[in-house]
Amino acid sequence: MKSISDNRQMEEMREKSGRGRGNKRLIPGFGLTMGITLAMLSILILIPLASVLIYAFRMPPAEFIEILTSESVRWALFVSVSTSFVAALINVVFGLILAWVLVRYEFPGKRILDGLVELPFAIPTAVAGITLSRLYSDQGLFGRALGHLGLRVSYTHLGIIVALTFIGIPFVVRTVQPVLEQLDPFFEEASSMLGAAPHTTFLRVVLPELTPALLTGFGLAFARGIGEYGSVIYISGNSARDHTQVASYVIMQRLNYMDYSGATAVALVMLVLSFLLLFSLNLIQLKQHRRTGDA
Amino acid sequence: MKRTAMNHSSRRMAALGMAAALLVGLTACGGTAPTSTGGAGSTQAGTAGSAEAAGEQSYHLTNVSYDPTRELYAAYNEAFAAHYLAETGNTVEITQSHGGSGGQARSVVEGADADVVTLALAHDITLVEEAGLIQPGWLSEFERDSSPYTSTIVFLVRGGNPKNIHDWDDLTRDDVDVIHPDPKSSGAAMWNFLAAYHYADEKFAGDDAKIKEFLTKLYSRVLVMDSGARGATTTFVENGQGDVLVSWENEAIATVASYPDQYEIVSPSISILAQPSVAIVDGNADKNGTQQVAHDYLAYLYSEEGQQIIGQYGYRPSDDKVLAQYADKFDLNMKLCNINDFGGWDEAYKVYFSDGGVFDEIYLR
Numbered sequence: 001m002k003s004i005s006d007n008r009q010m011e012e013m014r015e016k017s018g019r020g021r022g023n024k025r026l027i028p029g030f031g032l033t034m035g036i037t038l039a040m041l042s043i044l045i046l047i048p049l050a051s052v053l054i055y056a057f058r059m060p061p062a063e064f065i066e067i068l069t070s071e072s073v074r075w076a077l078f079v080s081v082s083t084s085f086v087a088a089l090i091n092v093v094f095g096l097i098l099a100w101v102l103v104r105y106e107f108p109g110k111r112i113l114d115g116l117v118e119l120p121f122a123i124p125t126a127v128a129g130i131t132l133s134r135l136y137s138d139q140g141l142f143g144r145a146l147g148h149l150g151l152r153v154s155y156t157h158l159g160i161i162v163a164l165t166f167i168g169i170p171f172v173v174r175t176v177q178p179v180l181e182q183l184d185p186f187f188e189e190a191s192s193m194l195g196a197a198p199h200t201t202f203l204r205v206v207l208p209e210l211t212p213a214l215l216t217g218f219g220l221a222f223a224r225g226i227g228e229y230g231s232v233i234y235i236s237g238n239s240a241r242d243h244t245q246v247a248s249y250v251i252m253q254r255l256n257y258m259d260y261s262g263a264t265a266v267a268l269v270m271l272v273l274s275f276l277l278l279f280s281l282n283l284i285q286l287k288q289h290r291r292t293g294d295a
Numbered sequence: 296m297k298r299t300a301m302n303h304s305s306r307r308m309a310a311l312g313m314a315a316a317l318l319v320g321l322t323a324c325g326g327t328a329p330t331s332t333g334g335a336g337s338t339q340a341g342t343a344g345s346a347e348a349a350g351e352q353s354y355h356l357t358n359v360s361y362d363p364t365r366e367l368y369a370a371y372n373e374a375f376a377a378h379y380l381a382e383t384g385n386t387v388e389i390t391q392s393h394g395g396s397g398g399q400a401r402s403v404v405e406g407a408d409a410d411v412v413t414l415a416l417a418h419d420i421t422l423v424e425e426a427g428l429i430q431p432g433w434l435s436e437f438e439r440d441s442s443p444y445t446s447t448i449v450f451l452v453r454g455g456n457p458k459n460i461h462d463w464d465d466l467t468r469d470d471v472d473v474i475h476p477d478p479k480s481s482g483a484a485m486w487n488f489l490a491a492y493h494y495a496d497e498k499f500a501g502d503d504a505k506i507k508e509f510l511t512k513l514y515s516r517v518l519v520m521d522s523g524a525r526g527a528t529t530t531f532v533e534n535g536q537g538d539v540l541v542s543w544e545n546e547a548i549a550t551v552a553s554y555p556d557q558y559e560i561v562s563p564s565i566s567i568l569a570q571p572s573v574a575i576v577d578g579n580a581d582k583n584g585t586q587q588v589a590h591d592y593l594a595y596l597y598s599e600e601g602q603q604i605i606g607q608y609g610y611r612p613s614d615d616k617v618l619a620q621y622a623d624k625f626d627l628n629m630k631l632c633n634i635n636d637f638g639g640w641d642e643a644y645k646v647y648f649s650d651g652g653v654f655d656e657i658y659l660r
Contacts, residue, residue, distance in 0.1 A: 070650065071659065130529065139535035154534070155519050234526065237519045238477055241659060252522065253480045256397035258404065258422055262650075 049271065056268040059261050067265040072240045073250055077269060080247040083157055084225025087164035091221045092214055095172025102173070103180040117173045120166055125230030132163055133235040155237030157244060163231040168221030175217035176210060183209050212285050219281040223274045353386040354588045359409035361396035361482060361571070362525045363546050367608040368413070374604060375595050379588070387588055395523045396482035403428065403576060410580045410589045413573045415482035417441075418640035420574050428578035442570035443596035444610035447631060448483075448490040450561040451531065451540040451547040458538045462563050463494040466539060467512040474537035475517045476527040478647075478654050483524035485648060487541045490567040492647070493632045497565060510657045532558070543569070548609035548624065562626040568633040 056064065067073060102114055120128065136143045136153035146153055153159045183206065191201040229248040236244045245253075247270055254262040360368060372389040379387050392399065392407070396415035403409045404426040412429075414420055417440070423429050434441050452460050458471055466473050476484040491513060492506065499505035518537050521527040524546060531540040532550060539561075540547075547560045573593050580586040595601050602617040611625055612618045618625070637643040647653045 130533075133530075134534050137534040137536060155536070233522055234529075238480075238522060239517070239520050240479075241515075249522070252398075253477070255401060256395060256480045257648075258397075258401055 052264060052267055052271060055260070055264045059265065063261065064265050067262050068269060072245065073247075073266060075240075075243045076245045076247045076250040077266070077273075079157065079160070079243055079245065080226050080270075081273065083160040083246070084164055084222050084228075087161050087168055087225050088218050088222040090161070090165050091168045091172045092218050095169055095217060095221075096176055096210070096214065098169070099173045099176040099180055103177060118170050120168075121170050125167065125228070126234065128166060129163060129231035129234035132166060132231065133159065136162060136235065154235050155239075155244065156242075159235040159237070160232055160244065160246065163235050164221075164225040164228060167228055167231055168225055171220040171224065172214070172217030175213045175220070179210055179213040212288065215281055215285055219278055223277055226270060226274055226277075351384040351386070353388065354585055355388045355390070355583075356410045356585055356589060356592055357390045357392065357408055358411050358413055358592075359392045359399050359403055359407060360413040361399060361415040362393055362523060363543055363549075364413065364571075365391065365393045366549070367545075367605065367610060370608065371596070371601065371604050374600055375592055378595060378598075378600065379591065385588075387592070389592070395480065397422075397480065408579055408583070409576045410583060410585045411573065411575055411593055413571065413593075415569075415571050416485065416640060417570065417572045417634070418644050419482065420572050421640065423574075423576065428576050429574050430577045433574040434572070436575070437573065437593060438597055439613045440570060441572045441574060443573060443593070443601065443613055444571065444605040445613060446544045446569045446571065446610055447566045447629065448487050448541060448563075448569065449544045449547050449566065449626075450563060451542050451550060452538065452559050452561050454557045454559060456559055456561065460539050460561055463491055463513070463565070466491075466516060466541075467509065468516070471516055471539060472518040472537040473513070473516045474519055474521075474527050474531045474540045475514075476524055477520040477522055481521075481523045481527075483527075483543050483546075485644075486543075486567055486569045488647065488654060489634070489637060489643065490563070490565070490632075491541075492653075493567060493636065494563065494565040507653070507657050511660060514658050544611075544625065545609035552609075562629050565630045565632070568631040570634065 098117065102110065102117075133154045134140050136146070136159055137155070138144060138147045138152065140154070143153055151158065153162060187205050187209075188201050191205045192198070196204070227248055228246070229252065232246050233249050233252075236246060236249070238245050238249055247266055251263045251266050251270075254260075254266070358368060358372075368389075368391050372391065376387050376389065379385060392402075392409070394402075396419045400412070400414060400419035400422045403412055403423050412420055412423060417434065420429065420433065424431060424433065437443065450460060450466075452458065458468075459465070460471065465471060475487055478484040478488045488510075491510060495506040495509040499509065519527070519530050521530055524543055527540060528542065528546055528550060530536045532554070542550075544560075547558075551558050551560055573596065575586065575589045575593065577586070580589045596605070597613065599614075599617070602612040602614045606612045606617055606621040606624070609624070612621065618627075634640055634643060637646075645652070
């Protein structure tokens with residue numbers, strides 16, 4: 001019902017603003033901007049990715065399968081996906097809390113804290129990796145304390161998760177923050193005035209509004225984690241036997257010996273994984289959008 | 296109305312600006328790529344700058360090298376530029392590039408404009424040769440298999456040698472944690488592996504099963520496998536991991552020089568003579584017109600001055616007389632095998648380090 005009236009409204013608005021077919025007049029330089037967009041996308045994304053595909057398909061299928069089924073490659077892919085998944089989950093929880101604090105409260109130093117969130121984007125990943133590996137090694141500040149609890153972090157899967165959490169946190173915060181800013185606190189007030197307990201308000205009023213943003217942040221952090229190299233290799237220990245090699249490390253290993261086909265095969269799998277991941281997230285969002293749209 | 300007009304034009308300006316930026320970016324990329332003799336690019340050392348006014352020629356060389364040679368070549372480049380100016384009246388400016396040996400070789404194959412390569416092992420130079428950039432026969436172009444300096448593999452232990460580590464046997468002990476880079480990505484680690492293999496080979500008189508058992512034991516003690524030699528040194532020194540670092544002799548010497556009381560070098564009874572090789576990248580040098588100066592650059596490594604610098608930076612000079620002067624720095628009593636004991640690099644790489652090779656067999660079992 002609502003969607004129909006929505007559509008009608010939209011049409012009216014379009015007529016008023018003279019949009020519709022008149023697109024070209026109101027968005028100046030459409031040809032130029034679209035041209036630049038297509039050129040950039042092709043030069044920077046589509047053609048490089050297509051060349052990975054072409055390179056991979058030139059390989060004899062038997063060789064391709066042999067590379068991908070080798071134990072070290074299977075483990076590396078599994079480790080990359082699972083640690084990125086866990087790191088992305090951690091980021092969803094703590095990213096939400098961080099965004100919440102940044103949006104809903106006023107406190108001294110808020111601006112600085114807000115800026116700090118973006119640091120993982122700016123710091124060279126190798127620097128982050130070396131610093132983290134040192135802090136979390138059993139001689140380091142955190143590592144020593146955690147060691148008393150019987151936890152080894154650097155050079156284990158935990159270490160990989162720490163590094164991936166570090167690089168992924170801005171994705172969640174920066175996608176949730178603007179949505180939270182738009183979310184009117186009156187909703188929450190209304191909910192509690194109607195007698196809902198705080199957790200009910202959070203679960204049934206706030207969270208549904210934030211879910212799309214959280215999912216996007218999760219997907220971005222997850223996808224980034226699967227491909228991450230610089231920050232991970234210094235903390236992971238890269239042991240094939242302890243299964244602490246990540247997929248991007250296996251690619252570098254092979255590139256170092258100019259084993260291009262091996263590297264491409266692994267890269268292709270990562271490409272497909274990331275694509276499927278982002279695609280399914282979009283699908284979920286689309287479904288959700290429809291559901292909330294109909295409700 | 297006025298405002299929309301403003302918007303209009305400002306948007307158009309923005310679009311034009313973007314387009315212009317894009318164009319500038321593209322042409323800038325196209326423009327800088329082919330220059331190599333112009334003297335642009337990041338130079339780290341070796342400028343003999345202002346003498347250009349004499350009307351003599353000025354050359355620009357790019358030396359693509361491996362990780363630990365950074366300091367060595369920074370010093371050598373300066374010495375060579377001064378020597379070259381005095382000898383020929385020409386100036387030469389040298390750009391250095393450092394990284395893992397295999398990756399550096401790959402960058403040259405993929406188009407890095409190196410005039411010379413000075414890499415950790417001959418096999419990496421062979422990769423460049425196979426791409427058609429270096430003419431066959433480079434190995435005998437300079438003296439001593441084109442290795443102006445050599446090094447070997449030693450152990451670096453913590454001060455006072457608390458774990459009492461003296462030879463390869465000690466690395467298989469249960470109470471010893473070993474730091475050793477990944478032979479599947481680091482040139483240094485391949486030398487390490489072959490040195491250990493040779494020790495086991497001598498110890499068990501070629502008994503294949505026992506050799507592999509020994510190596511399996513040794514590599515089960517490896518705590519962290521970094522992707523390269525420098526990373527392994529960081530793990531051992533900065534992060535305090537492990538009891539012994541299997542390392543280049545020159546890296547070990549440099550570490551002990553920086554932290555005199557905290558580390559000691561232990562020479563195992565048997566090790567390997569690591570011969571880092573040098574070669575002119577003919578394909579690039581011919582194109583850049585630097586064939587002659589590149590040759591002089593590499594040949595001067597064998598001169599008295601070159602050999603002295605090599606000794607000072609912890610590499611073993613190939614000249615026996617100069618080497619003797621540094622006898623207190625290097626343990627010259629170590630028994631050293633060399634790559635020919637393994638049938639040369641191509642053979643060694645195939646047998647030990649390719650997928651499913653000896654290293655995979657002993658490490659993953």
